Amino acid sequence: MSEFYDLETLALHAGHVPDKKGGSRAVPIHQTTSYMFEDSRHAAALYNMEEGGHLYTRISNPTVAVLEQRVAAMEGGVAATACASGMAALHLVTTMLASAGDHIVSTAQLYGANINLLKNTMPRFGVETSFVHGRDLDGLKAAIQDNTKFLFCELIGNPGLDVLDIDAVVKIADEAGIPVVMDATFCTPYLFKPFDHGVSVITHSLTKWMGGHGVAIGGAVVDGGNFNWGASDKFPTLTSAHYALDGINFWEEFGPTALTQRIRAEGMYNFGPSLSPTNAFHLLQGIETLPMRMEKHISNARAMVEFLKNHEQVSWVKHPELEDHPDHDVAKRILPNGAGSMIGFGVKGGRQAGAAFIESVEVASHLANVGDAKTLVIHPASTTHSHISAEDMKAGGLSEDMIRLSVGLESIDDLKKDFNQALKKASRVAS
Amino acid sequence: MKFELNGHEVYVSTGGRDHQQGQPFLVLIHGAGASHLLWSQQSRSFAYTGYNVVAVDLPGHNLSGGEPLTSVEEQAAWVLSVMDHLGASKATIVGHSLGGLICLQMAHQAPDRIEKAVFVATAARVPVGDPLLSNASDQEQLAKDMMTSWGLGPDAHHFDNTVPGFSHVGVGLRTMDRNPEGAVAADLNACNNFTSGPENAANITCPTMCVFGGKDKMTPLKFGLKLAELLPNNTLYVLPDSGHTIPGERPHELNALLREFLKA
Ligand SMILES: Cc1ncc(COP(=O)(O)O)c(C=O)c1O
Numbered sequence: 001m002s003e004f005y006d007l008e009t010l011a012l013h014a015g016h017v018p019d020k021k022g023g024s025r026a027v028p029i030h031q032t033t034s035y036m037f038e039d040s041r042h043a044a045a046l047y048n049m050e051e052g053g054h055l056y057t058r059i060s061n062p063t064v065a066v067l068e069q070r071v072a073a074m075e076g077g078v079a080a081t082a083c084a085s086g087m088a089a090l091h092l093v094t095t096m097l098a099s100a101g102d103h104i105v106s107t108a109q110l111y112g113a114n115i116n117l118l119k120n121t122m123p124r125f126g127v128e129t130s131f132v133h134g135r136d137l138d139g140l141k142a143a144i145q146d147n148t149k150f151l152f153c154e155l156i157g158n159p160g161l162d163v164l165d166i167d168a169v170v171k172i173a174d175e176a177g178i179p180v181v182m183d184a185t186f187c188t189p190y191l192f193k194p195f196d197h198g199v200s201v202i203t204h205s206l207t208k209w210m211g212g213h214g215v216a217i218g219g220a221v222v223d224g225g226n227f228n229w230g231a232s233d234k235f236p237t238l239t240s241a242h243y244a245l246d247g248i249n250f251w252e253e254f255g256p257t258a259l260t261q262r263i264r265a266e267g268m269y270n271f272g273p274s275l276s277p278t279n280a281f282h283l284l285q286g287i288e289t290l291p292m293r294m295e296k297h298i299s300n301a302r303a304m305v306e307f308l309k310n311h312e313q314v315s316w317v318k319h320p321e322l323e324d325h326p327d328h329d330v331a332k333r334i335l336p337n338g339a340g341s342m343i344g345f346g347v348k349g350g351r352q353a354g355a356a357f358i359e360s361v362e363v364a365s366h367l368a369n370v371g372d373a374k375t376l377v378i379h380p381a382s383t384t385h386s387h388i389s390a391e392d393m394k395a396g397g398l399s400e401d402m403i404r405l406s407v408g409l410e411s412i413d414d415l416k417k418d419f420n421q422a423l424k425k426a427s428r429v430a431s
Numbered sequence: 432m433k434f435e436l437n438g439h440e441v442y443v444s445t446g447g448r449d450h451q452q453g454q455p456f457l458v459l460i461h462g463a464g465a466s467h468l469l470w471s472q473q474s475r476s477f478a479y480t481g482y483n484v485v486a487v488d489l490p491g492h493n494l495s496g497g498e499p500l501t502s503v504e505e506q507a508a509w510v511l512s513v514m515d516h517l518g519a520s521k522a523t524i525v526g527h528s529l530g531g532l533i534c535l536q537m538a539h540q541a542p543d544r545i546e547k548a549v550f551v552a553t554a555a556r557v558p559v560g561d562p563l564l565s566n567a568s569d570q571e572q573l574a575k576d577m578m579t580s581w582g583l584g585p586d587a588h589h590f591d592n593t594v595p596g597f598s599h600v601g602v603g604l605r606t607m608d609r610n611p612e613g614a615v616a617a618d619l620n621a622c623n624n625f626t627s628g629p630e631n632a633a634n635i636t637c638p639t640m641c642v643f644g645g646k647d648k649m650t651p652l653k654f655g656l657k658l659a660e661l662l663p664n665n666t667l668y669v670l671p672d673s674g675h676t677i678p679g680e681r682p683h684e685l686n687a688l689l690r691e692f693l694k695a
Binding site: 003004005010013014015016017041044045048049050051052053054060061062064065068069070072073076077078079080081082224225226230245246247248252253254255256257260264 | 442444447448466468471472475476479480493494576580586588589590591592593594595596597598600601602605606608609682683686
């Protein structure tokens with residue numbers, strides 16, 4: 001019978017076999033910019049992409065490669081490219097697949113900077129994006145044009161926590177002959193395996209749950225290798241002659257890994273959004289415990305949902321596992337291991353009370369990140385989404401009184417006590 | 432490179448370089464369920480160092496059209512016709528797994544056209560048992576999973592890779608998915624039904640080289656060693672830690688051995 005390792009094992013082992021010279025069991029940090037060539041033939045071979053190997057750390061690095069191979073393994077992809085941040089990952093995919101005159105369709109329920117890149121930055125380079133609500137399947141379908149290169153989405157929208165019916169969305173993209181690119185930061189492979197549902201490319205902010213410790217920024221593009229780039233002439237960056245490498249045709253030469261090879265040969269080469277080896281090491285340390293952490297993130301999140309739902313100072317609670325969440329049924333179907341550890345809620349008394357709550361927490365931390373091992377809170381309207389217009393915020397499922405909570409791994413009793421005292425202080429402001 | 436042969440489109444990878452008059456030909460033949468993509472770290476390497484590389488997609492595989500051929504005899508005749516088309520009167524042929532059987536048959540059918548032959552992770556007989564053989568026809572995905580699982584050594588299952596960020600498991604599975612349905616079953620039946628390997632091997636006069644993996648679960652080393660014994664003019668190398676997919680798992684070692692052998 002076929003035997004592949006399970007996620008828990010891959011999280012600890014994938015990508016690294018201790019080398020025979022040093023025998024280091026931990027992944028060594030290769031803190032170097034460059035690599036010795038064996039001879040001039042070896043150097044030429046690396047420049048020509050004849051064989052694998054490391055040339056210069058802007059393009060690849062042995063420690064970073066372990067991280068890439070681990071993430072590729074955990075997602076079930078053909079390859080992964082690590083990069084400086086989650087935003088760098090989306091930028092790499094966008095620029096490798098789309099050129100001036102091209103178009104992208106995206107769900108509207110996205111992290112603020114993802115929206116900004118597609119809505120405000122890419123148009124300056126001739127790439128337009130149509131945003132459609134993730135529940136509006138007909139609208140998504142209608143938005144696809146002849147020049148649309150991919151459909152972008154987040155499974156669990158940040159910070160509105162809308163859950164996308166990904167199977168329906170993949171079907172729409174399939175029919176149009178375009179790939180689905182998913183930012184899987186909020187689900188991680190513990191909660192959801194996008195490639196098993198027909199997604200073709202994953203972007204990750206490894207900064208969040210994957211790394212988990214809040215010590216390193218990083219991102220990755222994971223290539224599913226399941227999209228037929230050669231079925232149409234829509235993807236000339238992959239199916240026609242490259243400007244270098246003797247006019248290599250990435251699709252003919254490399255098939256399922258064409259996109260990754262182009263990212264390496266052009267994206268990492270010309271933009272240089274490389275991840276530092278030391279950050280790769282920190283992210284690897286975090287990933288080792290991802291499955292255990294996610295289990296606790298989910299159980300703590302479920303307990304906090306119950307607690308908040310029954311708290312008299314809380315006006316509303318949003319989580320996909322609650323029956324009144326509009327995507328409850330979808331979440332139940334596609335996220336059986338848990339619908340994430342993000343919770344939205346409103347503090348009675350509006351803006352002032354919300355601010356008082358945020359300033360009164362003692363265990364939870366008030367900061368911009370999500371997915372840390374520590375519990376985090378923020379008021380999106382005045383911070384992460386302050387650059388987004390009120391209209392777009394509403395489209396993204398956001399309200400002005402919303403507190404975004406990223407549930408961490410602390411004792412659930414301590415978390416509840418902390419929230420109780422902070423909500424009490426908020427009630428004094430409110431009254 | 433794409434061209435038409437017997438009314439079907441044929442794709443062969445030249446390793447990204449055009450063929451040059453006077454350069455020796457190097458023909459790379461993939462194994463069951465695979466395609467030229469298996470050789471991506473050999474085809475470019477030899478194309479950039481003076482060889483006319485011909486890494487074929489067998490009919491009904493990856494970018495080559497037509498129906499998959501169902502016997503090693505037909506496959507061997509087809510590769511020879513590709514050589515005809517490309518003006519390769521002679522070539523060094525390299526076969527992986529089923530490709531090795533095809534090499535044995537080519538050397539039998541057209542001994543004067545084979546300069547040298549290289550057998551990678553293969554044997555003189557490659558019987559395919561159930562459940563793999565029956566799954567290949569009834570449950571193709573399961574057959575692909577089994578082949579990918581058995582086709583990789585322990586390091587590859589730990590996602591070690593010489594190409595930064597690549598997954599042997601993922602590349603193996605998705606490479607097989609590039610082939611139309613039915614290719615795996617045709618290939619495995621061709622392997623199973625080919626019985627003249629031992630006789631062909633004993634009669635090969637050109638220099639040959641065998642490169643086998645010590646941790647090969649698809650074509651276990653002991654069967655490979657029998658082939659090596661049969662070949663009259665052979666050099667044997669065993670890569671102790673490699674699994675079956677030597678071209679991907681141990682590209683540097685394989686390429687160095689090939690380069691030496693081609694020069695000798
Ligand atoms: C869903 C999502 N995608 C992408 C990003 C960007 O990640 P990074 O900060 O690593 O660039 C974030 C960060 O908050 C995020 O929440």
